[in-house]
Amino acid sequence: MGSDIVEIGINGIKLVLIFLMMVQAVPILVWVERRGSAFIQNRLGPNRVGPLGLLQLLADAVKFLTKEEFVPAKGVPFLYYMAPIFALVPGAVAFSAIPMATPLLIDRFELFGQMWGPYTILFQGYEIGVGVVFVLGISSLATYSILMAGWGSGNKYSLLGALRASAQIISYELALGLSIVGVLLLNGSFNFGEIIAAQQGPLAFTFIGHTVTVPFLPNWGVFYQPIGALLFLTACFAESNRLPFDLAEGEAELVAGFHVEYGGFKMLLFFIGEYGHMIVGSSMFIALFLGGYHFPFPGITPEVLRYYATELGYGPQGVSIFTALILFLSFFVKLALLLWFFIWVRWTLPRFRYDQLMDLGWKTMLPWALANTIITAIVIQISKI
């Protein structure tokens, strides 16, 4: 994590901040979801507590805190309490591996009568060489929270919901894992940093020695892998149990699925977990297909930003902070738009039937992802990029 105590401290605080950022995003997302769904359905939504209903979140938190606490009669207390706690873990741990901007350079500074630094602080929790595999592996642990909740509640509905949810998640994990093989083929790397760096500048197709440059479009993965991007995004919806794939909850048949016996703060932790999956899926989609933290205008590269910051008269530390903050803004806007897309789809599409869901995963998305992989490999071999 670092070479000396201060660097370890900075990195630890950074990890905590990233986690708190995720937790903080949840009340805002819940508000956006409730207001947005209300406007989509021609209602008003929560608008009484505070301006625009923004303080509704605070009222909800107080309500959650004061709820009664008890374990259902047939439940297993240890698993019943472990499930919501463990729901938080995979989302935040996976999200920390995704870079959100260029690194910060910290000059030498004095603290406790000693000189420290210089440091290079990454704008991500930790850099992992095999980042893509790491994120997939950590996200696959999310099933256990659902299974523990389903079995620990001691209720037939929650067990059925948990089984459905885990069968759905593992089915779509195949399509998710296969849809990114095309990206890996194009980049020859598992590292998010390298994949993002390759998506800089204007779009330039190379085919059998000829290069076609499109100066007004960015060099994003989505233009090389449109089918892969579509499959990846669809699988993300299924992985985070969102409509149209929320068969695990299915109010009409299973009441609320695996969290039927949960209430109060435990329910809130499950909510944070679900939104955490949305955030991880969206940011991985951004990193692989939407150019990461690069601007959609190919003219604005990190080098250009650094040049402007130097012109404004900043030193090396100021330049790196200026550039990182502006690039983080780009990442943040993309993330916000994608999260809005998740919410938008939820209130637009109806729910699938379970056999349709499984057919889509196994018989449609898996063959398409396979075909995408084979065609990508052949095109790369022919054009010798």
Place this chain on the structure above:
Amino acid sequence: MTTDAFLFWFLALVTFISALGVVVFANPIFSALSLVMTMVTVAALFATLNAFFLAGVQLIVYAGAVMVLFVMVLMLFDLHKEKKAFTQGAFSGSVKLLLGGLLAGLIVGAVSMSKELYKAISDQAVTNSATGIESTKALGQLLFTQYIFSFEVLGILLLVIAIGVVALARSKGGTHVK
């Protein structure tokens, strides 16, 4: 003690405790869940050896796929009679003692026999990049040149397993007699 050594001993302790939990817990669900924990910490131990790709594969395949199957299946069955049979009685007790002795013997034997092997390996300078990309690339190179035959055979083996599973599940009998 360096950070790496601390990490190793910490992970080894957690791995040991969770592996012990697999054997000691009477409830099969708890056993399976502590096996999940063991798999995750073994993946972390792989990462301390700079085998990052292997650690990811361990997470995806063992912790994310195989153990999901185990936990799911254990939750499907109501194992009350079996639980009783395996937690009480002289027979299961003697079987446990026997298996425990066998395991202890295996561990002692493995450690004493692998001493020379360990020395031989530690003499070679193992250089690995911290990012793990080079070692993964070397793995891919080896897999597709030297071990290509075993790789293709593995594909056929997986196909055979898939066909066998479906054939077993389709056979009429048990709860699915019509």
Place this chain on the structure above:
Amino acid sequence: MPLGGVIFLFIFISAFGALLLFIANRIGNRIKSVSDVKSAPYECGIPGIDKKDTKISVKFYLTAILFILFDIEIIFMYPWALTFKDFISNSMGWYSLLCMGFFLLVFIFGLVWEVKSKALEWE
């Protein structure tokens, strides 16, 4: 060493979640004794029946096993994807493609067989 960060985050989040639940437990309404009706498993108004032998479709089991098999095959495509460009630069691209092509052929055969044998049909 990124592993230290990962382990730190694992432990920190677990502790954070446990702390939140503990606080909620302290602040929340304390009930002295939970009645049987209140703590009974959720049911839609009728008294719950405890069926000991809940039968669940074998399809879930089948899906999980097939998932493991296909997941292993997909994992093996990752090192291939990583090294494909290196193979091309050594002008062994077609060889690498052929190796993977045979593997994928077996994969596709397995998938087609599953679909044809109706192992993936949910009714």
